[in-house]
Amino acid sequence: MSSSQPAESARDTRNADVRIRSFCSAREIGLLKFNPQFGAHAQYKSLYTRRESLEQIAAQPDANVTLAVQADRMIVGFGVLAYPEPSERWAQLQPQVMAEVKAIEVARDWRSKKVAGRILEKLTSHRSMEEKIAYMVGYSWTWDLDGTRKTAQQYRQMLIRLFESCGFIEYQTNEPNICLKPENLFMGRVGQAVDEQTIQAFKWLRFGIDP
Amino acid sequence: MRYPKEVVLKDRSEAVIRPLQKDDGGMLSRFYAAIPDNNRWYMRHDVTDPLVIKKMIDSIGRGNVFSTVALVGDRIVAHASLLMRGHGSTQHVGRLRIAVLPGYRHKRLGTWVLLDLIQYAMDTGLNDLRADFVVGIEDNAIESARKLDFFKVAVIPEYVKSPRGIRYDLQIMVKRLHRTWADF
Numbered sequence: 001m002s003s004s005q006p007a008e009s010a011r012d013t014r015n016a017d018v019r020i021r022s023f024c025s026a027r028e029i030g031l032l033k034f035n036p037q038f039g040a041h042a043q044y045k046s047l048y049t050r051r052e053s054l055e056q057i058a059a060q061p062d063a064n065v066t067l068a069v070q071a072d073r074m075i076v077g078f079g080v081l082a083y084p085e086p087s088e089r090w091a092q093l094q095p096q097v098m099a100e101v102k103a104i105e106v107a108r109d110w111r112s113k114k115v116a117g118r119i120l121e122k123l124t125s126h127r128s129m130e131e132k133i134a135y136m137v138g139y140s141w142t143w144d145l146d147g148t149r150k151t152a153q154q155y156r157q158m159l160i161r162l163f164e165s166c167g168f169i170e171y172q173t174n175e176p177n178i179c180l181k182p183e184n185l186f187m188g189r190v191g192q193a194v195d196e197q198t199i200q201a202f203k204w205l206r207f208g209i210d211p
Numbered sequence: 212m213r214y215p216k217e218v219v220l221k222d223r224s225e226a227v228i229r230p231l232q233k234d235d236g237g238m239l240s241r242f243y244a245a246i247p248d249n250n251r252w253y254m255r256h257d258v259t260d261p262l263v264i265k266k267m268i269d270s271i272g273r274g275n276v277f278s279t280v281a282l283v284g285d286r287i288v289a290h291a292s293l294l295m296r297g298h299g300s301t302q303h304v305g306r307l308r309i310a311v312l313p314g315y316r317h318k319r320l321g322t323w324v325l326l327d328l329i330q331y332a333m334d335t336g337l338n339d340l341r342a343d344f345v346v347g348i349e350d351n352a353i354e355s356a357r358k359l360d361f362f363k364v365a366v367i368p369e370y371v372k373s374p375r376g377i378r379y380d381l382q383i384m385v386k387r388l389h390r391t392w393a394d395f
Contacts, residue, residue: 152389153333170213172323182329182359207219 018076018115022066022122026055029065033074037107043146047103048078057082062099066122068106068115077106079119081134089175090135093205097198099129101136104162108147116162124166130191133202136163137178138185152183163187173206216327220318224283228327231278235287236268239280242287245312252374253345255308267292277331281315281324288315291324293332293340303338309352322355329359333388340388345371346380353382361386 021028034051048054057080058065068077080102084090090098101123106115124134138159140152148155160170168187178184186206190199204210215229231239243251243258256263270276275297281289291309296302307328311321332340342361344353348371361384369378 153336157334172216172218174319179326182326183333203217203219204223209219209223 017071018068018110018113020066020068020077020115020118020122022064022126024054024058024065024067026058029055029058029067029075031073032067032069033072035074035076035107035110037109038075038078038105041144041147044144046105047142048080048105051075054078054080057102062096064123064126066119068110068119076110077104077115077119079104079116079123081123089205089208093133093198093201097131097194098133098135098202101134101163108144111148117165120162120166124189129189130193132191133188133194133198134168134191135186135188136168137175138187139177140181140183156183156185159185160187163189171206174208175206216323218281218320218323220315220320222318224318226281226283226288226315226320226323228279228281228324231267231271231280231290233268233271235280236264238285238287239267239290240264242280242290242312243310246310247313249374250310250313253348253371254310258310277328277335279324279327279331281311281320283315288312289320289324291328293328295335295337305332305335305337305340307340307342309342316351321352322359325355325359329386329388338388340386342384342386344382344384346382348373348379353384356384356386359386 029051032051038046039049040046054065057063060082062083064081066079066081067075070076081099082102083096084098084100090100101120104116104119106119138156140156143152143155145152145155148158150158166189168189170185170187173179173186175186178186188202190202215227218226218228220226240261243264246258251258258264267278271278275295276292277295278290278292280287289309289311291307294306294308296304307325309321309324311324329340340361342356344356346353346366363382364385365383367381367383370381371379373379
């Protein structure tokens with residue numbers, strides 16, 4: 001993910017143009033507006049409710065904050081790819097092989113317009129990702145079931161389809177937080193340049209076994 | 212659902228979970244032949260009968276039974292089934308049956324197989340899962356089910372008889388398959 005240049009693509013939607021821009025810097029993000037729908041709802045709270053949170057992540061080494069931005073400079077979707085926290089199991093695979101898709105979120109009014117797919121594509125298509133294992137953890141209690149009018153299982157299937165489109169596959173793991181609920185989800189995408197030894201270590205790690 | 216599913220057991224051995232296939236009959240017969248007599252006694256069918264195995268194989272793809280096997284190499288080490296009515300008052304309920312080779316018990320294999328079927332049941336739209344256990348014989352399985360949020364709904368006292376005529380309670384456990392996190 002290092003030494004990455006911002007990349008941008010435009011997409012027409014039914015309502016207006018949306019530009020998808022990856023590797024946004026903290027400074028760039030600071031110049032944008034944050035859609036107020038990224039907030040607390042009756043049954044759901046966005047993972048990031050403040051623009052400043054995205055700025056902080058963008059300042060981290062190798063982080064990729066990808067934004068969907070409307071013509072009026074309003075952020076209507078975001079994706080965050082960054083290294084896992086040092087305390088997390090996935091940080092044990094060194095040197096910094098694993099990168100987590102920490103968030104993909106689209107404002108409620110902008111859903112079902114394939115914005116999330118474009119964000120994810122931008123998050124994971126950089127050439128450096130071929131040397132990484134990208135992963136996502138889907139905790140059902142973080143899903144906007146109310147806003148999407150989906151059951152947890154339908155939402156899970158939607159996530160699987162979304163991530164499969166970018167080369168992710170579902171993996172089994174005994175990570176305790178993921179195992180808390182059967183609808184929780186763990187998916188990963190192993191880059192083509194990742195060596196066999198690391199792939200094997202990733203397998204052990206998924207099941208909490210020291211090699 | 213993506214198959215095969217690769218799992219690593221507590222002892223670092225690896226197993227693969229996949230649906231039962233039409234050509235698994237021989238392997239399935241050998242699997243049940245390796246299950247001790249005192250375990251087979253409590254099973255619903257005489258799994259040493261080739262016709263029973265044939266019926267299991269014939270039911271593949273028929274819709275009311277979904278079976279999976281766990282393999283180590285080319286050997287079946289666990290077999291699990293989800294049985295569904297498909298109509299009427301209990302069409303929302305799936306019944307689970309799981310058998311694991313003695314050498315692969317207490318290694319989380321049963322848990323992985325069970326978890327896989329729970330996910331399948333959720334995908335299928337079932338609301339409840341039911342599993343019956345013989346108290347005093349299948350206590351480890353009861354504990355595993357409890358950890359996966361199965362809870363005891365009924366006990367039929369002294370319902371089951373051992374080969375020597377000793378009576379045991381039958382415990383019925385159910386797991387609710389919640390549709391939203393708000394139910395948690």
